[in-house]
Amino acid sequence: MTEQTKDKKVHGVVAEYTDVDSLMAACRRIRDAGYKRTDAFTPFPVHGIDDALGIKPTVLPWIALGAGATGTMIALAMQIWMNGIDYQYIISGKPFISLPAFIPVAFELTILLASFGTFFGMWALNGLPRFSNPIFTNPRFDRATDDTFFLYIDAKDPQFDQAGVERLLGDAGGEQITAVVDDDTPTKIPRFLLTAIVSVIALSMIPALIVAKMRVTTSDKPRFHIFMDMDLSPAKDAQQTSTLFADLRAMRPDVPGTVARGAFDGNLDYLTGIDMEELSMTDAPRAQRLVAAYAQGDDASAQAGGDDASADSGDAAAQTDKTPWLKSNPLDVDMDVVQRGQTQFGIYCATCHGLDGRGNGLVNQRAQRILATAWVPPSNMHDPTLYQDQYPDGKLFSTITNGVRKMAGYASQIEPEDRWAIVAYVRALQKSQNASLDEVPAADRGTIEKEVADVKQQLKEAAEAERQRQEEAAAKAAAEEAEQATEEADADSADDQ
Amino acid sequence: MSDHAIQSKPADDPAFQLPSLLQGLTFPLIIAGVLALIAGAALGHFGVNPTFGMSVYLTSVMYVLTIAVGALFFVLIQHLCKAGWSVVVRRVAELMMVMIIPLAVLFIPILVSFTGEGVLYKWDDPGYAAATGIDTTVWGEKSRWLTPGWFIVRTLIYFAIWGGLAVWYFRCSRTQDETGERTLTESMQGAAGPAIIAFAFVTSFAAFDWLMSLAPMWFSTMFGVYIFTGGILSAHCAIALFTFLLQRQGALRDEVTKEHYHDLGKLIFGFICFWGYISFSQYMLIWYGNIPEETHWFYERSQGPFLSISALLIVAHWAVPFLAIMSRHVRRRPALVALIGAYILVMHFIDIYWVVIPEADHAHEGLGVGGAVGVLASLVCVLGMVMLMVGLMLKVAGNTRLIAVRDPRLQESLAFHNI
Numbered sequence: 001m002t003e004q005t006k007d008k009k010v011h012g013v014v015a016e017y018t019d020v021d022s023l024m025a026a027c028r029r030i031r032d033a034g035y036k037r038t039d040a041f042t043p044f045p046v047h048g049i050d051d052a053l054g055i056k057p058t059v060l061p062w063i064a065l066g067a068g069a070t071g072t073m074i075a076l077a078m079q080i081w082m083n084g085i086d087y088q089y090i091i092s093g094k095p096f097i098s099l100p101a102f103i104p105v106a107f108e109l110t111i112l113l114a115s116f117g118t119f120f121g122m123w124a125l126n127g128l129p130r131f132s133n134p135i136f137t138n139p140r141f142d143r144a145t146d147d148t149f150f151l152y153i154d155a156k157d158p159q160f161d162q163a164g165v166e167r168l169l170g171d172a173g174g175e176q177i178t179a180v181v182d183d184d185t186p187t188k189i190p191r192f193l194l195t196a197i198v199s200v201i202a203l204s205m206i207p208a209l210i211v212a213k214m215r216v217t218t219s220d221k222p223r224f225h226i227f228m229d230m231d232l233s234p235a236k237d238a239q240q241t242s243t244l245f246a247d248l249r250a251m252r253p254d255v256p257g258t259v260a261r262g263a264f265d266g267n268l269d270y271l272t273g274i275d276m277e278e279l280s281m282t283d284a285p286r287a288q289r290l291v292a293a294y295a296q297g298d299d300a301s302a303q304a305g306g307d308d309a310s311a312d313s314g315d316a317a318a319q320t321d322k323t324p325w326l327k328s329n330p331l332d333v334d335m336d337v338v339q340r341g342q343t344q345f346g347i348y349c350a351t352c353h354g355l356d357g358r359g360n361g362l363v364n365q366r367a368q369r370i371l372a373t374a375w376v377p378p379s380n381m382h383d384p385t386l387y388q389d390q391y392p393d394g395k396l397f398s399t400i401t402n403g404v405r406k407m408a409g410y411a412s413q414i415e416p417e418d419r420w421a422i423v424a425y426v427r428a429l430q431k432s433q434n435a436s437l438d439e440v441p442a443a444d445r446g447t448i449e450k451e452v453a454d455v456k457q458q459l460k461e462a463a464e465a466e467r468q469r470q471e472e473a474a475a476k477a478a479a480e481e482a483e484q485a486t487e488e489a490d491a492d493s494a495d496d497q
Numbered sequence: 498m499s500d501h502a503i504q505s506k507p508a509d510d511p512a513f514q515l516p517s518l519l520q521g522l523t524f525p526l527i528i529a530g531v532l533a534l535i536a537g538a539a540l541g542h543f544g545v546n547p548t549f550g551m552s553v554y555l556t557s558v559m560y561v562l563t564i565a566v567g568a569l570f571f572v573l574i575q576h577l578c579k580a581g582w583s584v585v586v587r588r589v590a591e592l593m594m595v596m597i598i599p600l601a602v603l604f605i606p607i608l609v610s611f612t613g614e615g616v617l618y619k620w621d622d623p624g625y626a627a628a629t630g631i632d633t634t635v636w637g638e639k640s641r642w643l644t645p646g647w648f649i650v651r652t653l654i655y656f657a658i659w660g661g662l663a664v665w666y667f668r669c670s671r672t673q674d675e676t677g678e679r680t681l682t683e684s685m686q687g688a689a690g691p692a693i694i695a696f697a698f699v700t701s702f703a704a705f706d707w708l709m710s711l712a713p714m715w716f717s718t719m720f721g722v723y724i725f726t727g728g729i730l731s732a733h734c735a736i737a738l739f740t741f742l743l744q745r746q747g748a749l750r751d752e753v754t755k756e757h758y759h760d761l762g763k764l765i766f767g768f769i770c771f772w773g774y775i776s777f778s779q780y781m782l783i784w785y786g787n788i789p790e791e792t793h794w795f796y797e798r799s800q801g802p803f804l805s806i807s808a809l810l811i812v813a814h815w816a817v818p819f820l821a822i823m824s825r826h827v828r829r830r831p832a833l834v835a836l837i838g839a840y841i842l843v844m845h846f847i848d849i850y851w852v853v854i855p856e857a858d859h860a861h862e863g864l865g866v867g868g869a870v871g872v873l874a875s876l877v878c879v880l881g882m883v884m885l886m887v888g889l890m891l892k893v894a895g896n897t898r899l900i901a902v903r904d905p906r907l908q909e910s911l912a913f914h915n916i
Contacts, residue, residue, distance in 0.1 A: 047914040048914060057825070061825070065823075092785065092787065093787075094785075100777075100780070100781050100784050100785070101781075101785065103777060103781065104781070
């Protein structure tokens with residue numbers, strides 16, 4: 001112990017050992033002597049040194065477990081709140097709170113927080129961050145990474161007594177026993193380092209400032225592109241023009257004569273709702289036009305071909321419509337088809353025609369409310385002129401396909417099979433309004449009869465009540481009239497006088 | 498580096514011989530195993546239907562085969578990374594991996610099941626194609642790969658590669674017991690790299706062929722890894738369990754320490770996570786994509802009795818062992834590691850059962866688990882298979898030492914100590 005170190009704070013005592021065995025023996029001795037705040041420094045890992053020093057297992061696994069569990073909880077709570085409660089948004093038809101979809105995020109956040117917990121927990125347990133340890137003041141300590149073993153007893157140990165500890169370490173075979181004292185290197189950060197740090201921070205702001213300036217000012221210089229090919233892609237956007245083609249359109253229409261795979265199966269009756277064989281006999285040119293239009297797969301002309309069939313299907317022209325429409329649905333109508341039709345009707349038709357087909361859907365209601373001038377109210381499906389005998393299935397199909405009056409054609413949105421399913425559903429809807437009791441399954445008739453009887457009874461009572469009220473009102477009116485007549489008569493007589 | 502030196506015993510020490518109790522169990526186990534195996538398969542065949550009987554048999558074969566293949570992987574990977582710690586338990590794994598040879602023989606009934614009753618693989622069944630609504634083009638493409646002849650050829654290739662590796666490694670290891678040649682270790686290490694690559698392909702394709710093609714319209718590229726994961730997890734469990742039983746009977750008392758159980762426990766824990774991760778990865782993509790021909794497989798497993806088994810797998814194959822073996826204190830107690838190992842081995846059977854049995858419903862008649870008779874048949878059959886395999890393994894173990902006595906890394910393994 002030298003003079004210089006005498007007045008400095010002593011942090012502990014360190015002893016050197018030349019080999020593992022003497023270090024381990026010394027470790028056991030100081031452990032048995034009851035020292036708790038001890039540490040050993042070796043150039044390589046030594047198995048069993050924890051036991052020899054009596055170091056308890058670390059609590060780090062518990063920190064990792066706690067942090068990981070916190071991560072799971074945060075992730076689940078966050079997703080349940082966001083997707084299940086705060087902003088409900090259907091994703092691929094899954095439920096709002098859909099655990100399988102939440103697991104990846106929960107897993108990632110568990111790992112993230114467990115890693116952070118472990119990493120920063122290790123820092124905290126080791127007393128980091130810390131720029132220097134007093135033990136480094138001993139220049140001989142550098143050999144801890146080379147060929148010498150060190151054993152350290154901290155002054156904070158309740159049993160610590162410098163002289164006793166030095167003796168004990170010496171007895172245990174230690175050489176070069178030294179006290180660990182405060183580091184006397186200046187703690188002040190050098191000026192040049194401060195200047196450098198401040199300069200780096202200042203310089204790092206320049207790009208951000210340039211961007212900020214660019215965002216608020218205009219310039220007549222050419223624009224600066226970091227990713228030239230992404231800002232100025234040679235590929236055209238959908239509605240841009242191009243000089244490459246005569247029509248200047250960048251987005252190319254189908255080449256005439258091409259048919260998309262699976263788009264055309266040759267069954268024109270099915271696609272038009274018209275009995276083509278009969279049409280070719282009565283109106284051959286139109287049949288040829290239709291065939292040509294569909295064979296080319298050109299939607300626009302196909303619709304035009306169908307259009308002159310349905311354009312005149314208005315009320316006045318209905319009598320002159322000579323088109324041989326298909327009388328019945330080409331699909332095998334069963335429960336599945338009708339239900340499919342109901343779904344499609346609900347999606348595409350119900351907005352205007354209403355779910356019950358009475359022509360009072362939400363769009364119509366709004367049009368009435370805002371008094372839309374160009375609005376033509378949608379047809380009531382229960383109008384007798386739209387029944388199968390007057391308005392054949394094929395014609396209904398064609399109307400869905402090509403539109404009528406204000407209604408647009410739905411050919412591009414609904415597949416032919418679904419259009420036929422809608423036709424089947426509309427027929428079912430119409431039927432539902434005109435069904436007789438003997439069409440109801442026998443088991444359900446009793447219920448319906450009872451309901452009908454109840455309704456009739458209610459109507460009767462309501463009518464009775466109404467009649468009574470009217471009678472009372474009439475009696476009252478008659479009485480008032482009589483009174484008035486008397487008054488008038490009095491007035492007359494008064495005038496006369 | 499350790500604070501105490503370990504003295505290795507001479508090579509002929511009785512601690513390296515199979516204990517007499519286990520030696521005596523060899524033939525009873527083999528005989529009882531064969532009888533139970535036949536009884537179980539027959540019960541499934543006559544009690545339920547021929548296809549079910551064959552499925553029960555396939556479940557038993559695949560159960561022990563995945564464990565044997567997992568043991569082969571264990572041996573390969575220890576050589577590949579020149580691991581020192583595992584030398585004392587490697588012979589146990591080697592005994593398990595050579596069981597691939599008898600399993601190749603036991604696979605023959607599955608190959609002949611293409612003809613006659615009990616057809617397992619319904620690749621050319623038009624009714625199945627119609628019932629699952631599979632596209633004919635896809636079906637046609639798959640049919641080119643899934644034909645009986647090519648299937649048998651592939652099976653032979655798989656067993657040739659697995660069996661060849663298993664026998665070669667076992668021979669090298671045993672030769673070294675006598676000669677102590679260092680070059681044997683070096684050549685085993687040299688072969689481990691290519692062997693692992695071959696192993697990965699064979700295991701994956703075998704899982705596709707033998708298990709995934711039970712539902713030929715279904716496909717999952719993750720499936721090979723899924724089956725492999727169950728196998729390697731169970732192999733670690735089986736190594737821990739068998740080593741523990743050997744120690745209880747007096748063998749390897751000083752050689753295998755709690756440090757080795759600790760490391761086996763760490764690997765078991767890791768592979769439990771991996772199993773959960775792989776199973777979920779496979780499930781989630783299919784669940785999210787929601788494509789009919791993919792979801793069909795999981796849909797069948799969410800019906801009737803299989804729904805409870807699916808739920809059981811999540812809880813009992815992943816959550817329970819995950820929490821059970823998470824603690825270091827548990828992993829450092831050999832009896833607990835062996836107990837959890839035995840538990841996971843049971844779960845692995847349920848896992849394989851869950852893969853195979855729903856597909857036994859050949860004509861889609863809603864067969865399910867085949868009633869009480871079907872469950873009994875499955876249990877008897879797999880019990881017979883396990884007894885037979887343990888018996889055969891004890892037979893091999895009786896003629897060899899239970900530790901690689903002249904392995905150059907034995908000293909390192911004996912002194913192994915977790916930091």
